[in-house]
Amino acid sequence: MTQQLEATRRTPLNRERVLQAAVSLADAVGFESLSMRRLAEELGVVPMAIYKHVANKDELLDGMVASLIGEIDPPAPGQGWKSAVRLRVLSARQALQRHPWARQAIESRTNKTPAVLAYMDSFTGMFLAGGFSVDLTHHVMHAIGGRMWGFTQELFDAPAGPTAASPAEIPPEARAAMLEQMAARYPNIVAIATSMNHEEGSVVGHGCDDQFEFEFALDLLLDGFERLHEQGWSSTRATPGRT
């Protein structure tokens, strides 16, 4: 009797459910807190049960990345290569922002799974379809590198200082002293930070517009690609802009 109840209660695990659970667990607790044991707990199962569905943790991560790739839009048809690439990269970026663990997952591994290869292949195809030479396409794929995934190293992201949200924590004199020290030690950084939003005294203000920065670099690269393509660039000649 209890057997029957328990039998119906549990739909058997499968790879799909494991990956799905892993993704949402990672979404919730972050990459470094995603452990096999914790995932098992989430699935109401003993840790080793997971290993009936994925070979090991690395394969789990590969599966998660594959599922992420599934969220990226396919190439938009009927567009020039440039806007097609642009749209797709931005779609990848959106997927990455939905799943903050993905950047670390991608960086932590040398990705040669079929899903990754397929994505890279399809990505490569956008340039070839746009009339790029195989040669130029090759280098262009290297150049776009991490941006293909929709992320860049975030350099400045969340500055050390407290935001305007918690003004009580540090007395204004101390803040001013800190600022002076910063400005003395890192004048250039401070110059940029203060220029970013000079409205109030908030030194390292609301942070940067990540999206703007990302598109800035992306478009810079795309423009460069375009220029090279138009001039019929070939690697046998020279690197892009050496004088």
Next chain:
Amino acid sequence: MTQQLEATRRTPLNRERVLQAAVSLADAVGFESLSMRRLAEELGVVPMAIYKHVANKDELLDGMVASLIGEIDPPAPGQGWKSAVRLRVLSARQALQRHPWARQAIESRTNKTPAVLAYMDSFTGMFLAGGFSVDLTHHVMHAIGGRMWGFTQELFDAPAGPTAASPAEIPPEARAAMLEQMAARYPNIVAIATSMNHEEGSVVGHGCDDQFEFEFALDLLLDGFERLHEQGWSSTRATPGRT
């Protein structure tokens, strides 16, 4: 008596020696095999002894990154901004190639240590000294992102297939079949791979010239920066190349 011998035998540990040992241990065994316990062993000391000199493993890694930064050349004087930046990035790249663990160390952490700030600040200063507006400098720093450290996501680096070094492992028919499968599934990747070195049948041949690829992207960005700078670009107008 034994006391005296043992007293002379051991020069006491200090932060410098710990960091130095950590760096060369990581050089030898790789980032993921660098553990406090192993480092202690290398130093002939019990694991907890290390904690008298660094607060924890994160601080150890920060220290290692700082020591790496020390290996990067300072800005070359008497040059235009462009070649100064170029030289410095390539110097950073060399440092990173001497210490393969560094990429992971940098990626794994949100770097706000004084050493990192100082490097970024000095880097920023190269653009400002070149007459860049603070605005443009800001975005340019974002765009150059990871490349500031001398690395890019390596996409293609060591392909799955065996290299020419181990020809015995896989019989030629099997190789040919694999190639056909690859070509069917990932035609664009294979197109690039085969064009890279069409000498023999080595499909995913000797790999790419990392250095060339790196400089390709770097120069593309630098050229873009230059163009924007010359036209007096400002972020209030538009992103670089949108039509």
Next chain:
DNA sequence: TTCAGGTGGTGTACGGCGTACACCTATTGC
């Protein structure tokens, strides 16, 4: 000369991790 305090190395222990291996138990195909 002694003795307090600090510096640096030790030993033990805890709670986490990934996962190998032996085991059990339903379900299913013959």
Next chain:
DNA sequence: GCAATAGGTGTACGCCGTACACCACCTGAA
């Protein structure tokens, strides 16, 4: 009706980072 198999379990091992109590030695003041 029964053997094979897929899927879940329990135990155990060897790693990891590090908290905490302890102790040896050196230094400098009384």
